[in-house]
Amino acid sequence: SQTIHQWPATLVQPVGSPLSLECTVEGTSNPNLYWYRQAAGRGLQLLFYSVGIGQISSEVPQNLSASRPQDRQFILSSKKLLLSDSGFYLCAWSGPRLLAGGYTFGSGTRLTVV
Amino acid sequence: AQKVTQAQTEISVVEKEDVTLDCVYETRDTTYYLFWYKQPPSGELVFLIRRNSFDEQNEISGRYSWNFQKSTSSFNFTITASQVVDSAVYFCALSSGNQFYFGTGTSLTVIP
Numbered sequence: 024s025q026t027i028h029q030w031p032a033t034l035v036q037p038v039g040s041p042l043s044l045e046c047t048v049e050g051t052s053n054p055n056l057y058w059y060r061q062a063a064g065r066g067l068q069l070l071f072y073s074v075g076i077g078q079i080s081s082e083v084p085q086n087l088s089a090s091r092p093q094d095r096q097f098i099l100s101s102k103k104l105l106l107s108d109s110g111f112y113l114c115a116w117s118g119p120r121l122l123a124g125g126y127t128f129g130s131g132t133r134l135t136v137v
Numbered sequence: 138a139q140k141v142t143q144a145q146t147e148i149s150v151v152e153k154e155d156v157t158l159d160c161v162y163e164t165r166d167t168t169y170y171l172f173w174y175k176q177p178p179s180g181e182l183v184f185l186i187r188r189n190s191f192d193e194q195n196e197i198s199g200r201y202s203w204n205f206q207k208s209t210s211s212f213n214f215t216i217t218a219s220q221v222v223d224s225a226v227y228f229c230a231l232s233s234g235n236q237f238y239f240g241t242g243t244s245l246t247v248i249p
Contacts, residue, residue, distance in 0.1 A: 131180040
């Protein structure tokens with residue numbers, strides 16, 4: 024069966040420090056991968072999605088970046104965190120036909136920038 | 138434009154009451170899917186149900202039921218005999234044109 028792992032679960036980082044959140048998927052090949060952020064208002068905002076290795080699409084311009092070095096690995100990064108980067112970050116995967124399958128989400132990372 | 142609206146931001150009910158969470162969507166596509174996800178306090182989003190646009194048959198799963206009506210573009214979710222463990226944020230979502238659109242969520246609190 025397919026599983027998705029996301030870590031760390033919680034993170035407190037000072038302003039200006041770098042960030043690296045990792046997400047891996049098991050039990051499937053060539054998944055579509057996504058990073059979402061959920062700010063205090065509870066809305067889910069799509070940050071990045073990837074349909075293959077090295078293929079990253081950005082939905083919202085900001086100081087975050089994403090990379091997909093391997094088929095089932097998706098990394099969210101920042102060189103210098105801002106206070107506004109605080110939030111709950113969710114990684115998700117879907118099959119090639121997102122339309123029908125929907126997402127499977129990771130357990131999330133709660134990031135607090137201080 | 139594609140859009141999902143969950144007008145209820147917060148709902149509180151007393152345990153054992155029934156509660157309905159509303160979801161209204163907009164899309165011009167004829168083929169689309171609708172979803173409900175549950176987000177408990179732990180934060181993880183848990184898949185509850187998926188319906189396709191050609192299947193308006195209502196569905197019941199235990200205490201959960203869903204009412205899909207294309208005529209009103211609604212996909213409402215009812216919890217019968219609510220329990221404290223149902224306390225969570227519930228998201229309705231639309232999958233259309235290979236994009237995914239979430240509502241802003243409804244926070245449900247079940248009071249013991």
